[in-house]
Amino acid sequence: MHFLKDINFPLLIAREKNGRMRTRLMALSHIKNGANRTQTAHYLHVSRRMVNEWVTRFNAHGLDGLKEKNRSGRPRALSTEQLKQFKAYVLSHAIKPDGGRLKGTLMIIYVEREFGVSYSLTNIYRLLHQLGFSWLTSRSKHPKQSEEAQETFKKFKTQTINAIPGHISLNNVDVWFQDEARFGQQNTTTRLWAETGTRPRAVKQQQFEYTYVLGAVCPSTGASGAIIAPYVDMTIMCEHLSLISKRTELGRHAVIIVDGAAWHQSYLADKFNNLSNKKLPPYSPELNPIEQVWQWLRQNELANRCFEGYEDIVEQCCRAWNRFISDNKRVVNLCMRD
Known part of the structure; x- marks a missing residue:
């Protein structure tokens, strides 16, 4: 069992950078200062059910109970090896051999042909950012340049x-x-x-x-x-x-x-x-x-x-x-x- 009176909530709130965690700390601070759960939910514009859940988690696990659990999220459509292959393809085809640039539509065709996975244009751009790519202006290079x-x-x-x-x-x-x-x-x-x-x-x-x-x-x-x-x-x-x-x-x-x-x-x-x-x-x-x-x-x-x-x-x-x-x-x- 953990006790609200033992926690210095103003100090924790001032140091906390995560907005969601700060809201939870403020809820417990209001309750510590005498507000009931309905009043606390009204002050913070949250549901009373959420306030009940935060109090229960604090009583069971202390401040650690207020932390967010890691979310697994939706599994990736491409495996790690497939992502490496796709990144290598983009790097080698950013400028096409016959001129021009690699477009998002061509990337969609490549992913569907190679891996059997369909991407929208928005998601293919999101995937590029996740792989460390940015939309940049290229530097000029003279055709007679010697590396x-x-x-x-x-x-x-x-x-x-x-x-x-x-x-x-x-x-x-x-x-x-x-x-x-x-x-x-x-x-x-x-x-x-x-x-x-x-x-x-x-x-x-x-x-x-x-x-x-x-x-x-x-x-x-x-x-x-x-x-x-x-x-x-x-x-x-x-x-x-x-x-x-x-x-x-x-x-x-x-x-x-x-x-x-x-x-x-x-x-x-x-x-x-x-x-x-x-x-x-x-x-x-x-x-x-x-x-x-x-x-x-x-x-x-x-x-x-x-x-x-x-x-x-x-x-x-x-x-x-x-x-x-x-x-x-x-x-x-x-x-x-x-």
Whole structure:
């Protein structure tokens, strides 16, 4: 037999996060304070039968009697092995060999053909979420891209450091990622929240004024550096390298990862004794995390708007970049790679 007087219900109620359990505790608290079961049911908007059941379970088993029992629920239509097979099918056919994407209707046909189980479209989507799938936008991939070259590049660190003139240890090297992007009146529109069934309109200019933002970030420290220029060439690139050189702490060496643009020549770094650069494999922009910086700037700051002219574009790009780097944690999280 368990006694209500021995329980500190206000403390338990304050700590309880489960709403149903909190209701049961409140019911017993009311009874402990002198309310009868009918009054308690009225206070909590529940049936008197439920209050009777909670009291009975408490008297028999204490607070453990109020806990919900594990519900077995309806048995799964597919076995564990069948779920593994279905997941492998989705992973291997997400992009069809002849082009296009794997649709829910094709998944329904596959499950019915392979396992003899019929699913509705809603339930096939629910099953995908249970298996860890999400509806995502794919990243672009160049048809000439070499996965072998990418895997070789990912092992660049030790080889690059060994080639640095002088004695530089692994712990004194900062890896920077550099790139440039064009922003201007040929602007982008983005997805946004709106009422179901509506399609809001966003401004998209047709003029041609633009500028370039040259940006660089060091994910390990959160350091960054950017310049804005009306065009890009080797002279502008040298100015950016000079900025990165000044942002590199004394006694450290910066290895700058760049793409294969014509103005990213390796000899441009020779005039700086604290940095060197290394090119990405061809057709591999996804290896450069600063691509996500450009996406962040467009999605959060520069899309869905008009620019009056060149000076306005420059001013808004400066504000957008400064807002991005104002949160060091955001810089690191967005650009860090294993």
